Amino acid sequence: MKNIDEQLKIIRHGASEIIQEDDLIEKLKSNKKLVIKAGLDPTMPDMHLGHTVVLNKLKQFQDLGHDVVFLIGDYTASIGDPSGRDITRPSVDSATIKKNSQVFQKEIYKILSKDKTRIEFNSKWLGKFNGIDLISLASSYTVARMLERDDFDKRYKANKPISIHEFLYPLLQAYDSVHLKADIELGGTDQKFNLLLGRKLQEQKGISPQVCIMMPLLEGLDGIKKMSKSYDNYISISDKPNDMFGKVMSINDDLMWKYFDLLSALPLDEITTLKGSIDKNNANPRDIKLKLAEELVARFYSKNIGSECMDNFINRFSNKQVTNDILAELVKKAKNIENIDIMMLLTKELKTFDSTSEVRRLIKQGAIKINDNPINAIDHKCPNNEEFLLKVGKKIAYKVTIK
RNA sequence: GGAGGGGUACUCAAGCGGUCAACGAGGGCAGACUGUAAAUCUGCUGGCUCUGCCUUCGCAGGUUCGAAUCCUGCCCCCUCCA
Numbered sequence: 001m002k003n004i005d006e007q008l009k010i011i012r013h014g015a016s017e018i019i020q021e022d023d024l025i026e027k028l029k030s031n032k033k034l035v036i037k038a039g040l041d042p043t044m045p046d047m048h049l050g051h052t053v054v055l056n057k058l059k060q061f062q063d064l065g066h067d068v069v070f071l072i073g074d075y076t077a078s079i080g081d082p083s084g085r086d087i088t089r090p091s092v093d094s095a096t097i098k099k100n101s102q103v104f105q106k107e108i109y110k111i112l113s114k115d116k117t118r119i120e121f122n123s124k125w126l127g128k129f130n131g132i133d134l135i136s137l138a139s140s141y142t143v144a145r146m147l148e149r150d151d152f153d154k155r156y157k158a159n160k161p162i163s164i165h166e167f168l169y170p171l172l173q174a175y176d177s178v179h180l181k182a183d184i185e186l187g188g189t190d191q192k193f194n195l196l197l198g199r200k201l202q203e204q205k206g207i208s209p210q211v212c213i214m215m216p217l218l219e220g221l222d223g224i225k226k227m228s229k230s231y232d233n234y235i236s237i238s239d240k241p242n243d244m245f246g247k248v249m250s251i252n253d254d255l256m257w258k259y260f261d262l263l264s265a266l267p268l269d270e271i272t273t274l275k276g277s278i279d280k281n282n283a284n285p286r287d288i289k290l291k292l293a294e295e296l297v298a299r300f301y302s303k304n305i306g307s308e309c310m311d312n313f314i315n316r317f318s319n320k321q322v323t324n325d326i327l328a329e330l331v332k333k334a335k336n337i338e339n340i341d342i343m344m345l346l347t348k349e350l351k352t353f354d355s356t357s358e359v360r361r362l363i364k365q366g367a368i369k370i371n372d373n374p375i376n377a378i379d380h381k382c383p384n385n386e387e388f389l390l391k392v393g394k395k396i397a398y399k400v401t402i403k
Numbered sequence: 404g405g406a407g408g409g410g411u412a413c414u415c416a417a418g419c420g421g422u423c424a425a426c427g428a429g430g431g432c433a434g435a436c437u438g439u440a441a442a443u444c445u446g447c448u449g450g451c452u453c454u455g456c457c458u459u460c461g462c463a464g465g466u467u468c469g470a471a472u473c474c475u476g477c478c479c480c481c482u483c484c485a
């Protein structure tokens with residue numbers, strides 16, 4: 001195990017706040033394997049890069065030799081974490097929770113080492129709670145203190161509804177820490193209240209209170225709001241390689257550095273060197289972003305795929321070439337239709353759009369091109385016996401053959 | 404239990420009997436400019452068999468030639484009093 005200073009340096013990197021650092025040092029000094037807890041509710045079917053910020057930190061603890069517990073909140077998912085939200089979460093049914101949990105169990109190993117990870121489900125202990133247990137848990141905290149939480153406070157002041165069950169969420173999550181005897185819990189900055197409640201509850205129960213480590217929230221593609229499925233500004237770790245690459249390239253230059261700090265495995269001083277090269281303006285930010293995109297795709301797929309995506313990207317967008325492997329190549333048979341028109345092709349055959357109104361709009365705007373010539377009529381006939389390039393906007397392209 | 408306020412398109416938010424598929428803002432999409440950046444500018448943004456037709460303003464009825472707008476009942480949210 002590394003010495004305490006080295007450990008601290010790694011632990012601090014990228015973290016936005018540690019409560020209390022003294023406790024952390026104390027725990028590290030004990031030279032014991034610490035129990036590191038981080039949890040995720042299986043309310044959505046896949047993970048995005050925002051979630052991996054905490055996983056990356058967890059991985060670092062793993063490499064430092066600590067006992068990493070990845071908690072799947074299958075029980076708490078039925079409530080839904082109200083953190084940072086201004087509305088009550090819709091509840092998720094148990095079949096979905098189960099399915100999502102299975103996906104999570106696989107996905108996390110794209111970052112964590114399988115043999116060093118302990119997976120726990122909180123239904124294992126929370127599922128045994130009876131009414132009395134719940135009431136007793138609820139008695140450990142007060143309404144006034146619960147309303148101190150920023151999102152509750154805002155909603156309350158804005159005359160927006162708060163359901164009673166939402167108060168239970170932080171309490172149950174805190175109880176998880178009691179049950180697991182967590183030494184450290186990781187979470188996003190929006191989890192601060194919940195993590196601190198775990199600390200308090202542990203103290204009440206006479207357990208050494210956990211250290212809370214908050215990681216910054218990663219902004220999504222819009223560069224403003226946190227990455228989230230509901231804002232549709234996320235990069236999923238199951239995005240197709242070329243999509244993932246493209247999405248990373250579309251983030252703005254400032255945000256790129258945050259991505260480096262929170263997601264890249266590059267050593268800190270190497271990142272500093274890269275930043276320096278921009279300041280001396282002998283590097284194009286785009287080229288540095290290419291490196292980031294390559295690294296991330298390589299992590300979730302493979303090194304080869306990473307560099308392949310980079311080549312594709314450069315050829316497709318910088319050199320404006322048509323790259324075979326990127327274009328979805330679709331061969332469609334227009335059975336009895338002699339000359340299929342563009343509307344039919346897009347809505348019925350390729351099913352790119354459901355709405356014909358939308359296609360009309362795009363045509364009017366000159367967004368749809370065949371072999372780079374804009375189409376201007378909805379009944380434009382497509383070439384019948386030759387392969388052609390169909391583009392819709394800048395991001396969608398097909399190589400189509402009609403036989 | 405009582406009194407009052409409110410529920411409008413993806414979100415916020417106007418409209419308060421006809422000119423409303425519904426002002427405006429945000430978001431999204433497209434075009435221009437670019438580094439598929441960002442910022443900026445312009446247009447579009449319910450659906451369809453699209454110079455017309457159909458369905459939307461919490462839900463269900465009613466009044467009217469005509470309702471998002473008026474009436475009745477129901478559901479949901481908020482505030483104050485108890």
